[in-house]
Amino acid sequence: MKISISQIYKLRKITGIGIMDCKIALTKTNGNFEKAIDFLRKKGEKIAINRASLKVKEGSIISCINVDQTSGTIIGLSCETDFLSKSSDFLNFLSKLSDKSFLYNTKEDFLSSSYNGKSIQEMIFEKISVFNEKLELKIFEKINSPFVINYTHNNKIASLVGFSSKIQKSIAKNIAMHITAMNPIAIDKKEIPKNLMKKELEIIRFQIEKEKKPDQIKEKMIFGKIKKFIMENTLLNQKYIKDNNLTIQEYMNRSFSKNIKINSYKRISIF
Numbered sequence: 142m143k144i145s146i147s148q149i150y151k152l153r154k155i156t157g158i159g160i161m162d163c164k165i166a167l168t169k170t171n172g173n174f175e176k177a178i179d180f181l182r183k184k185g186e187k188i189a190i191n192r193a194s195l196k197v198k199e200g201s202i203i204s205c206i207n208v209d210q211t212s213g214t215i216i217g218l219s220c221e222t223d224f225l226s227k228s229s230d231f232l233n234f235l236s237k238l239s240d241k242s243f244l245y246n247t248k249e250d251f252l253s254s255s256y257n258g259k260s261i262q263e264m265i266f267e268k269i270s271v272f273n274e275k276l277e278l279k280i281f282e283k284i285n286s287p288f289v290i291n292y293t294h295n296n297k298i299a300s301l302v303g304f305s306s307k308i309q310k311s312i313a314k315n316i317a318m319h320i321t322a323m324n325p326i327a328i329d330k331k332e333i334p335k336n337l338m339k340k341e342l343e344i345i346r347f348q349i350e351k352e353k354k355p356d357q358i359k360e361k362m363i364f365g366k367i368k369k370f371i372m373e374n375t376l377l378n379q380k381y382i383k384d385n386n387l388t389i390q391e392y393m394n395r396s397f398s399k400n401i402k403i404n405s406y407k408r409i410s411i412f
Contacts, residue, residue, distance in 0.1 A: 217280030
């Protein structure tokens with residue numbers, strides 16, 4: 142299979158790895174990007190694990206919570222140009238939609254809901270003629286919890302966090318900001334998807350097998366790498382971004398009752 146220059150540059154953009162290494166990885170995996178990334182990681186290249194994101198050519202996202210702070214949404218509207226996605230008219234329209242979004246549980250219900258005598262979908266269609274670009278509601282995510290906080294960064298990354306009880310807003314916001322910045326894959330070890338854990342173990346074993354060490358030492362190295370993977374990628378075990386002396390769990394324990402838990406979170410990015 143012939144690998145195109147655009148494929149190579151796309152993999153380079155995702156991984157940050159050199160052009161020739163990207164070309165070899167794509168050639169070895171017949172152009173499969175996911176397998177090419179695994180190939181590079183098995184070689185020992187440090188590449189961030191693929192997490193929840195949406196490949197939108199252009200657009201913006203926003204998070205919002207209701208007055209009671211018990212429900213929150215992330216919605217995202219795609220368009221055709223970066224210029225429009227950053228314009229005040231586009232962002233004001235997105236914000237207007239967001240203010241009503243937490244009243245509904247699914248994207249379909251939201252799009253068909255009425256707003257001043259028009260459906261949300263009709264409002265989007267009308268804006269197509271105004272902006273002269275194709276628009277589509279690409280993202281709709283929702284969290285319900287006894288206490289929900291939100292955070293949006295540059296309208297390109299947005300997070301929601303649901304807590305088991307109401308807590309100080311500034312502390313909750315710090316955790317939402319941490320999630321936005323550090324992009325955990327799960328709250329804790331038991332919530333890591335089994336297929337992801339299996340794949341990570343395979344990659345680690347492949348890396349360690351190349352070491353000229355006794356099997357007993359290799360098993361200890363595998364255990365250490367798995368532990369590091371869990372610590373670096375699960376929310377409660379991650380080092381708090383504002384104080385690396387604390388994990389998020391320790392930050393929570395120090396800040397309020399140990400009985401308060403993070404029920405769920407969502408983090409969406411577009412690129």
